[in-house]
Amino acid sequence: MSTEATHRPVAVLIGFMGAGKSTVGRILARRLGVDFIDTDSELVRRERRPIPEIFTDDGPQRFREIERDVVLDVLESHHGVVALGGGAVMTPAVADALAGHRVVYLRISADDGFERVRGSDRPLIAGDDPHERYRELLAERDDTYRRVGTMTVDAAAGAPGVVADAILELLAAAPTPERATTT
Numbered sequence: 001m002s003t004e005a006t007h008r009p010v011a012v013l014i015g016f017m018g019a020g021k022s023t024v025g026r027i028l029a030r031r032l033g034v035d036f037i038d039t040d041s042e043l044v045r046r047e048r049r050p051i052p053e054i055f056t057d058d059g060p061q062r063f064r065e066i067e068r069d070v071v072l073d074v075l076e077s078h079h080g081v082v083a084l085g086g087g088a089v090m091t092p093a094v095a096d097a098l099a100g101h102r103v104v105y106l107r108i109s110a111d112d113g114f115e116r117v118r119g120s121d122r123p124l125i126a127g128d129d130p131h132e133r134y135r136e137l138l139a140e141r142d143d144t145y146r147r148v149g150t151m152t153v154d155a156a157a158g159a160p161g162v163v164a165d166a167i168l169e170l171l172a173a174a175p176t177p178e179r180a181t182t183t
């Protein structure tokens with residue numbers, strides 16, 4: 001496929017916690033024969049501390065600033081598949097930087113998505129009623145995911161490989177969007 005030659009990164013995966021961005025992104029990259037980067041993993045590598053610790057010690061606002069810097073760097077430098085953390089696109093600078101990229105929204109229902117992440121260490125669902133919190137946050141964000149995404153995939157269509165294949169089909173059919181900057 002010619003996508004990696006014409007567009008960098010090849011694709012950026014967005015969507016809520018549990019949609020499968022990290023899992024499907026890795027499979028998609030392997031199938032395309034390109035590198036994969038998860039901006040949460042990159043953030044943890046740079047900070048040398050886990051995400052829950054950043055939230056606890058520095059607060060959510062500082063997490064978003066660090067996340068923004070990582071995402072902007074990755075969008076500039078990475079040529080393969082990129083998976084973002086679920087809240088990254090809520091930062092306006094990140095949403096702006098995605099203009100002109102191939103942005104795949106992995107869409108998941110509140111029930112299906114919550115089942116996948118319940119009991120995980122994700123700090124935003126660490127409170128008293130994690131299912132309700134999950135539902136609320138997803139409802140708050142869905143409009144932004146739709147606006148920023150240039151294509152939408154059903155994240156519960158099947159196993160991660162099935163979702164990756166659905167993305168491959170969309171990428172093959174999608175016209176190459178204009179890059180945000182041209183030389």
Ligand SMILES: Nc1ncnc2c1ncn2[C@@H]1O[C@H](COP(=O)(O)OP(=O)(O)O)[C@@H](O)[C@H]1O
Nearest residue numbers: 016017018019020021022023116155158159160
């Ligand atoms: N299509 C899928 N079907 C079933 N389980 C999935 C699917 N995609 C991801 N998962 C599982 O859901 C959990 C969250 O996946 P992850 O890739 O971390 O999501 P995200 O990065 O969007 O938060 C993991 O346990 C993963 O194995």
Ligand SMILES: O=C(O)C1=C[C@@H](OP(=O)(O)O)[C@@H](O)[C@H](O)C1
Nearest residue numbers: 016017018040085086087122123
């Ligand atoms: O939705 C969010 O705000 C978050 C999602 C997480 O990533 P995943 O979407 O990969 O779970 C991680 O970045 C952090 O816990 C915050």
Ligand SMILES: [Mg+2]
Nearest residue numbers: 021022040085
């Ligand atoms: Mg992830």
